[in-house]
Amino acid sequence: MTESLVSSATILATAATGPMTIDERVDAALAPFVTAFSNIIFFAVPLPGGGSFPLVVAWLILGALVFTLYFGFIQFRGFGVALEVVRGKFSKPTDPGEVTHFQALASAVSGTVGLGNIAGVGAAMALGGPGAAFWMIVAGLLGMASKFAECTLGVMYREIDKDGVVHGGPFKYLPVAFKVFSTPVAKVLTGLFAIAILLFGVAGGGMFQANQAFVQIQNVTGGDEGLLGSQWAGLVVGIIIAAFVGAVIIGGIKSIAKVTDKLVPAMAILYIFSCLVVILGNITHIGPAIADIFAGAFTPQAGLGGIIGVMIVGFQRAAFSNESGIGSAAIAHSAVKTRRPVSEGFVALLEPFLDTVVVCTMTALTIIIAGQQSYTDAVAMASAGEELSVDGVTLASDAFSTITGWWPMLLTIAVVLFAVSTLITWAYYGQKAWHYLFGKRVVGDYIYKAILLAFIIIGCMASFSQIVNFADAALFMCAFINILGLYILMPKVKKAMKEFLAERRSGKLYDLGDDEIDSKESVTA
Numbered sequence: 001m002t003e004s005l006v007s008s009a010t011i012l013a014t015a016a017t018g019p020m021t022i023d024e025r026v027d028a029a030l031a032p033f034v035t036a037f038s039n040i041i042f043f044a045v046p047l048p049g050g051g052s053f054p055l056v057v058a059w060l061i062l063g064a065l066v067f068t069l070y071f072g073f074i075q076f077r078g079f080g081v082a083l084e085v086v087r088g089k090f091s092k093p094t095d096p097g098e099v100t101h102f103q104a105l106a107s108a109v110s111g112t113v114g115l116g117n118i119a120g121v122g123a124a125m126a127l128g129g130p131g132a133a134f135w136m137i138v139a140g141l142l143g144m145a146s147k148f149a150e151c152t153l154g155v156m157y158r159e160i161d162k163d164g165v166v167h168g169g170p171f172k173y174l175p176v177a178f179k180v181f182s183t184p185v186a187k188v189l190t191g192l193f194a195i196a197i198l199l200f201g202v203a204g205g206g207m208f209q210a211n212q213a214f215v216q217i218q219n220v221t222g223g224d225e226g227l228l229g230s231q232w233a234g235l236v237v238g239i240i241i242a243a244f245v246g247a248v249i250i251g252g253i254k255s256i257a258k259v260t261d262k263l264v265p266a267m268a269i270l271y272i273f274s275c276l277v278v279i280l281g282n283i284t285h286i287g288p289a290i291a292d293i294f295a296g297a298f299t300p301q302a303g304l305g306g307i308i309g310v311m312i313v314g315f316q317r318a319a320f321s322n323e324s325g326i327g328s329a330a331i332a333h334s335a336v337k338t339r340r341p342v343s344e345g346f347v348a349l350l351e352p353f354l355d356t357v358v359v360c361t362m363t364a365l366t367i368i369i370a371g372q373q374s375y376t377d378a379v380a381m382a383s384a385g386e387e388l389s390v391d392g393v394t395l396a397s398d399a400f401s402t403i404t405g406w407w408p409m410l411l412t413i414a415v416v417l418f419a420v421s422t423l424i425t426w427a428y429y430g431q432k433a434w435h436y437l438f439g440k441r442v443v444g445d446y447i448y449k450a451i452l453l454a455f456i457i458i459g460c461m462a463s464f465s466q467i468v469n470f471a472d473a474a475l476f477m478c479a480f481i482n483i484l485g486l487y488i489l490m491p492k493v494k495k496a497m498k499e500f501l502a503e504r505r506s507g508k509l510y511d512l513g514d515d516e517i518d519s520k521e522s523v524t525a
Helices: 008-016 022-041 055-070 079-086 101-112 119-128 131-156 170-178 183-220 233-249 252-281 283-297 300-322 329-333 341-348 350-370 373-383 392-400 408-438 442-461 465-506 514-521
Strands: 044-046 052-054
Touching (some): 052 055, 055 131, 055 300, 079 101, 079 341, 079 350, 101 329, 101 341, 101 350, 101 408, 119 300, 119 373, 119 392, 131 300, 131 329, 131 341, 131 350, 131 465, 170 183, 170 408, 183 233, 183 392, 233 408, 252 392, 252 408, 283 300, 283 350, 329 341, 329 408, 341 350, 350 373, 408 442
Antiparallel strands (some): 044 052
């Protein structure tokens, strides 16, 4: 997902040295508010040996560990089941819902496999060294259990209206969970969750993705002096991206699924192929690179504080990338065609594996093995406590340039595909949040889509760093609320899991009549 960009202190210092641009004026105006909000969400406790530990990251790690143990390491023993379900082995075309298991997975993956897998990994490597990659992998494996729980509940408590449109995800299961406190508390907490999703969907999921796509396109076409160096280039590219995204999201989740189930495999194949070319082209460096990853994760020279610091970088970047525990992916998964909600939980656990364990690891190995000067300089700067002057996309682009000078153009294609797929899926997530807050009205939908598309265009014209930082904090605010709801409802998930696995072992899946299946899987508020 997105990365924190510029601190308020940096912005104000820049503003004091000379005339401010429009971008800098907006950032300076927002800085006090964004800093206050971020400090609340990312409140950190000091660590022995230096550094600090954001409590929201600890909350995510604890949740992933609890779900892993409570469900009996379901991400490992249920991996084969997940592959069976995603191939449609236990599905029928007449099952209620809007999209197939594979399309639901593709839609959700398109929202997580984005620039966080490129820029996010690059930033993690620069800030935490190669050891951060190890902790990203660990976070991805643990996060599979969180995704299993939240996506099962997303389907379990969904509603299907008279037009066949599915309404599910955290907006349905959180009100049920929080009724243990009181109905007003349930409404307030779910409302805060919806606001956070909406903020990120419009500002972070929309503007940042478009901005980074445009930046990479501009870089490979000559920068400010190249083909897209004109001050109007951002506007033109922004309108083109917004037009494409608008055409897709008008059709709803079915239209989104038709695009993402082709776009996601295409972009993944293209990107992984590019990484493999770098890795296999430097095959003798693979062993040392893996050794560097493990050594960096547990380096005794860093001391306890240093080791935990690298761990935090890895876990935090993984959370930005795969969103496990955030609750967002449950929105896309809830539209699946199934009569057994837990079946989609199995499908969902594949998501962090693909996003973090596969794609992020490929990025990390590519950057380490290529060993470009930009990477070594960035690590040295971070070790010295200096502010980074290079972003993650540049590190990956420089690694690809070791193949041939024009290979970064392929990265540009991947970046654009990553950005567009994320834009499309987060547009859908934001719309569901809008519906929860303001109701489902045609006029309201047009207003929401107009706001989103405007932010996409603005994103290509400027880099409103503070808006992105605010959106990052909003995304993690979701984790506080969502994981608490998962704790309350996880016995429901475990019961459904045991029944599904027992019926699979006995060969009784879909031997039951439809009425019996509905009775076994339905859960009332």
